[in-house]
Amino acid sequence: MSSKSKPVLSSSIGKKLIMSLTGLFLCTFLVIHLIGNLQLFKCDDGYAFNNYAYFMTHFTPIKVVSYLLYASIIIHAVYAIVLSMNNKKARPVGYKQYNGQANSKWNSRNMGILGTIILVFLATHLQNFWWKYHNDQVPYVEYHKDLSTGTVTTHELQAADFTEYSVITENGVEITRARDLYKQVDFAFQNICLVALYVIAMAALAFHLIHGFGSAFQTLGFNHKKYVPIIRFLGIWIFGIVIPVAFALMPLYFYFIK
Amino acid sequence: MSAHMNLTLKVWRQKNDKSKGQFVTIQANDIADDMSFLEMLDIVNDDLTRKGEDPIYFDHDCREGICGMCSLVINGRPHGPKYGITTCQLHMRSFHDGQTIVIEPWRAAAFPVLKDLAVDRTAFDRIQQAGGYVNVNTGGVQDANNILIPKRIADEAFESATCIGCGACVAACKNASAMLFVSAKISQFALLPQGQTERYERAQAMVDQMDAEGFGNCTNTGACEAECPKGIKLTNIARMNREYLTAKFFREEDIHN
Numbered sequence: 001m002s003s004k005s006k007p008v009l010s011s012s013i014g015k016k017l018i019m020s021l022t023g024l025f026l027c028t029f030l031v032i033h034l035i036g037n038l039q040l041f042k043c044d045d046g047y048a049f050n051n052y053a054y055f056m057t058h059f060t061p062i063k064v065v066s067y068l069l070y071a072s073i074i075i076h077a078v079y080a081i082v083l084s085m086n087n088k089k090a091r092p093v094g095y096k097q098y099n100g101q102a103n104s105k106w107n108s109r110n111m112g113i114l115g116t117i118i119l120v121f122l123a124t125h126l127q128n129f130w131w132k133y134h135n136d137q138v139p140y141v142e143y144h145k146d147l148s149t150g151t152v153t154t155h156e157l158q159a160a161d162f163t164e165y166s167v168i169t170e171n172g173v174e175i176t177r178a179r180d181l182y183k184q185v186d187f188a189f190q191n192i193c194l195v196a197l198y199v200i201a202m203a204a205l206a207f208h209l210i211h212g213f214g215s216a217f218q219t220l221g222f223n224h225k226k227y228v229p230i231i232r233f234l235g236i237w238i239f240g241i242v243i244p245v246a247f248a249l250m251p252l253y254f255y256f257i258k
Numbered sequence: 259m260s261a262h263m264n265l266t267l268k269v270w271r272q273k274n275d276k277s278k279g280q281f282v283t284i285q286a287n288d289i290a291d292d293m294s295f296l297e298m299l300d301i302v303n304d305d306l307t308r309k310g311e312d313p314i315y316f317d318h319d320c321r322e323g324i325c326g327m328c329s330l331v332i333n334g335r336p337h338g339p340k341y342g343i344t345t346c347q348l349h350m351r352s353f354h355d356g357q358t359i360v361i362e363p364w365r366a367a368a369f370p371v372l373k374d375l376a377v378d379r380t381a382f383d384r385i386q387q388a389g390g391y392v393n394v395n396t397g398g399v400q401d402a403n404n405i406l407i408p409k410r411i412a413d414e415a416f417e418s419a420t421c422i423g424c425g426a427c428v429a430a431c432k433n434a435s436a437m438l439f440v441s442a443k444i445s446q447f448a449l450l451p452q453g454q455t456e457r458y459e460r461a462q463a464m465v466d467q468m469d470a471e472g473f474g475n476c477t478n479t480g481a482c483e484a485e486c487p488k489g490i491k492l493t494n495i496a497r498m499n500r501e502y503l504t505a506k507f508f509r510e511e512d513i514h515n
Contacts, residue, residue, distance in 0.1 A: 003512065003513060004512060004513070005462035005463065005466055005505075005506075005510075005511075005512075005513050006462075006466050006469070008503075008506040010469075011465055011466065011469055011502075012435075012465070012468070012469050012473075012474075012475045012476070013498075013499055013502045013503065014506070015475065016475060016476065016499075017499075017503065083475045083477075086474060086475055087432075087433035087434070087435075087474040087475055087477075089367060089472070089474075090367050090368065090433060090434035090435070090472055090473055090474030090475075091365050091366055091367065091432075091433070091434040091474065092367050093365055094365060095334060095362055095365055096268070096270075096281060096360055096362060097333055097334035097360045097362070098334045098432075099333065099334030099335050100334075100432065100481070102334070102335055102339075102484070103335070103430055103480070103481040103484035103485050104432075104479035104480050104481040104484065105479070105480075108477065108478065108479040108480065109432050109477075109479055111477060211478070214478075215477070215478040218492065218495065218496050218499075219476075219478070219499055220499065220503075221496050221497065221499035221500030221501075221503060221504075222496065223492075223493045223496030223497070
């Protein structure tokens, strides 16, 4: 007798595949998000950053990808909960003594806790910037760029005078009117509690990715003598250290230096 | 001359699979340090029997690390504090006089406790029966080495085949996942020409059975690899994922049962 095997997504490996693919997609997002946000470190009163923010929220392909991104975050979290519940059920009676550190790394055993910290951070982060930007709760700004010299001067803009993002050229001066997300960032990061939350969340992200990045490839079945060390290197140094540290520097920069 | 020691054992005692168990403190006195861990339990059991008490029930058979019968989580680690050995190969010199040793059975929903420290590991048998075999022709026996297999591949398959099915991987895993065991069994055939006939069917059937038995999901912590007495590698799990996902996405096949 022959029969069909269970559908892939109802299997343990299928669910892990979902975790792996959404996780890796979120990793690629981190790279883009970091590169864009490095413009926060430019000393131009947010001219580059605010233009970038407008571009990212109004360019159709980016918008499509952003919906994929929101979906990935939700799916990654939901599947994590489903898998964790299965795992709890797989060991109803625990050990009296369990010596985990003898055989595995702390972060690999606590991906759920690290992920929860990141999720709480994401909710706060989206509320602070994404929500405020999309709901007209950020200040406005007008930049005058002298096209012959290239110097940019910043002028405050009252809410009453702002209608829509616009770039007009008058008498050799390019006038850009935009929502001032940069000022909102500056304002938000004067709050020490928020800065602390961001730094803690980035530490959690670091430990989450040191395990998660390599783990995602293992789940995909990618295990090659020559290339696995490269993945491990990327997972630890790029995703585990460079990216979280660079992100953590942003709130610290605004709080201590700006 | 071997040194002798007195130990305090905290042993999980459970009458049968229906009853609730509990930890019982038992004194193990005058234990020689060149005894194996199981010999120590034998001495304790002799004592208990003489006193008319029920001896501690534990699984064991060959006592030379090849049958996969012995189990025991000792001070929070499957097969005790050493790497690469089974409980029967563990010597009492790994402990010191006056030490308290906590002895627990494998803990997993798929491995119900039968009595005291012995668990029912027939879930592994059912996974094996689902696909951990190869079909062979009837008739005369083929000459050895008729099918050419590169040494490298043969070695790799052999390494996977050294799994003794003790279940330490499940016991060590924080998710009680059986993926190291199942992946070793899938790998040993996936690598060899003799295993190609049922290759993709096998991966699907064995993974289905593994899920049906109620094992957890692997989170790649590597605890299984570290605790495996036979050194089965995580590369097996990657191979299983590859076999399974290839079967599902590129070669969906029926499974026979």
